Amino acid sequence: xxxxxxxxxxxxxxxxxxxxxxxxxxxxxxxxxxxxxxxxxxxxxxxxxxxxxxxxxxxxxxxxxxxxxxxxxxxxxxxxxxxxxxxx
Amino acid sequence: xxxxxxxxxxxxxxxxxxxxxxxxxxxxxxxxxxxxxxxxxxxxxxxxxxxxxxxxxxxxxxxxxxxxxxxxxxxxxxxxxxxxxxxxxxxxxxxxxxxxxxxxxxxxxxxxxxxxxxxxxxxxxxxxxxxxxxxxxxxxxxxxxxxxxxxxxxxxxxxxxxxxxxxxxxxxxxxxxxxxxxxxxxxxxxxxxxxxxxxxxxxxxxxxxxxxxxxxxxxxxxxxxxxxxxxxxxxxxxxxxxxx
Numbered sequence: 001x002x003x004x005x006x007x008x009x010x011x012x013x014x015x016x017x018x019x020x021x022x023x024x025x026x027x028x029x030x031x032x033x034x035x036x037x038x039x040x041x042x043x044x045x046x047x048x049x050x051x052x053x054x055x056x057x058x059x060x061x062x063x064x065x066x067x068x069x070x071x072x073x074x075x076x077x078x079x080x081x082x083x084x085x086x087x088x
Numbered sequence: 089x090x091x092x093x094x095x096x097x098x099x100x101x102x103x104x105x106x107x108x109x110x111x112x113x114x115x116x117x118x119x120x121x122x123x124x125x126x127x128x129x130x131x132x133x134x135x136x137x138x139x140x141x142x143x144x145x146x147x148x149x150x151x152x153x154x155x156x157x158x159x160x161x162x163x164x165x166x167x168x169x170x171x172x173x174x175x176x177x178x179x180x181x182x183x184x185x186x187x188x189x190x191x192x193x194x195x196x197x198x199x200x201x202x203x204x205x206x207x208x209x210x211x212x213x214x215x216x217x218x219x220x221x222x223x224x225x226x227x228x229x230x231x232x233x234x235x236x237x238x239x240x241x242x243x244x245x246x247x248x249x250x251x252x253x254x255x256x257x258x259x260x261x262x263x264x265x266x267x268x269x270x271x272x273x274x275x276x277x278x279x280x281x282x283x284x285x286x287x288x289x290x291x292x293x294x295x296x297x298x299x300x301x302x303x304x305x306x307x308x309x310x311x312x313x314x315x316x317x318x319x320x321x322x323x324x325x326x327x328x329x330x331x332x
Contacts, residue, residue: 016128019193023132023186027139030182034295042302048309055316 094300105294108287112280120280132190134280138288139183140209144247146176146292147216151244154237166233167307169240171299173219175292180213204257208250215243 116134123130150172157165187206192198200206222239226232273281 016193019129019189020131023189024135026185026189027135027182030178030185031291031295034178035298038298038302042305045302045305045309048313049305052309052312052316055313059316 094297094304098294098297098301101290101294101297105287105290108283108290112284112287115276115280115283120277121274123277126194129190129193132186132193134284135288136183136186136190137281138285139179139186141285142288142292143176143180143183144212144251145289146172146179147212147247148244150176151241151247154240154244157233157237158241163229163233166237167303168300169237170223171296171303173216173240175296175299177213177216178295179288179292180209180216184209184213204254208254212243212247212250215246219243 112134116131120131120134122128150169153165153169153172157163157169188198191200191206219236219239223232223236226235
């Protein structure tokens with residue numbers, strides 16, 4: 001075994017405490033950053049979903065308007081047809 | 089929009105995770121005795137080892153999910169495998185940094201290149217770090233899933249082989265405290281370790297489900313948008329590398 005790996009005496013509590021705190025804080029921060037990123041992504045997805053809902057509503061409204069216009073146009077045509085028959 | 093199956097039981101699981109991790113922290117600092125050789129710095133053991141074990145298990149689980157994808161052709165398995173590797177990498181990096189801090193406190197060095205356990209673990213992590221670049225470099229979603237799954241299986245098979253090779257190596261300084269006979273840990277330390285391991289395993293599953301919920305919601309949004317634009321057969325929007 002290399003002298004590098006010779007068993008070192010236990011660090012005093014004050015010094016060891018810094019290392020232990022650093023290890024725990026680093027792991028906590030990594031997990032926190034990950035959760036934060038995921039939360040931001042979820043917010044973005046929620047915004048996209050809201051936009052999508054608005055788009056769907058707009059498409060539905062446009063279709064309904066279109067159908068109404070077609071119905072009206074159909075009624076007008078029918079009316080003209082009746083009149084023309086009467087004239088003939 | 090179909091209901092999100094991954095969100096099922098997530099709040100309960102998250103609560104169980106928080107309770108177990110709090111119990112593990114309490115046991116670590118108020119119950120487990122100080123190590124005779126290393127003293128207080130040995131407390132890092134209770135996060136470093138569980139993180140490393142869960143990360144390696146995550147890589148193996150991802151390989152199993154990739155096998156399921158190749159067997160079924162269901163892209164959900166590919167997404168599960170992708171998220172499992174992503175989570176395992178995060179846990180692995182956490183374990184690596186915690187271990188490095190412990191090495192500095194215990195051995196006086198941040199990293200020891202002569203130590204097979206450290207180097208082999210780094211090789212496994214670096215191997216899986218190439219998973220995402222490989223995946224994102226392929227545009228076609230089908231080929232992307234296929235190649236990523238093959239990679240996940242081969243790299244996942246490398247994990248236990250690597251572990252065995254290191255175990256069989258004779259020259260090491262990294263301590264071996266766990267084995268099939270129960271290890272060299274005294275009772276209170278063993279209990280603390282197992283509670284901590286359970287806590288991190290629960291955390292892994294919780295975060296995996298959390299990310300699956302997010303990925304599933306995003307894929308549904310994309311699908312709906314394509315359907316709205318009348319482009320059902322089109323490629324996924326934006327970064328097509330994200331599964332589904």
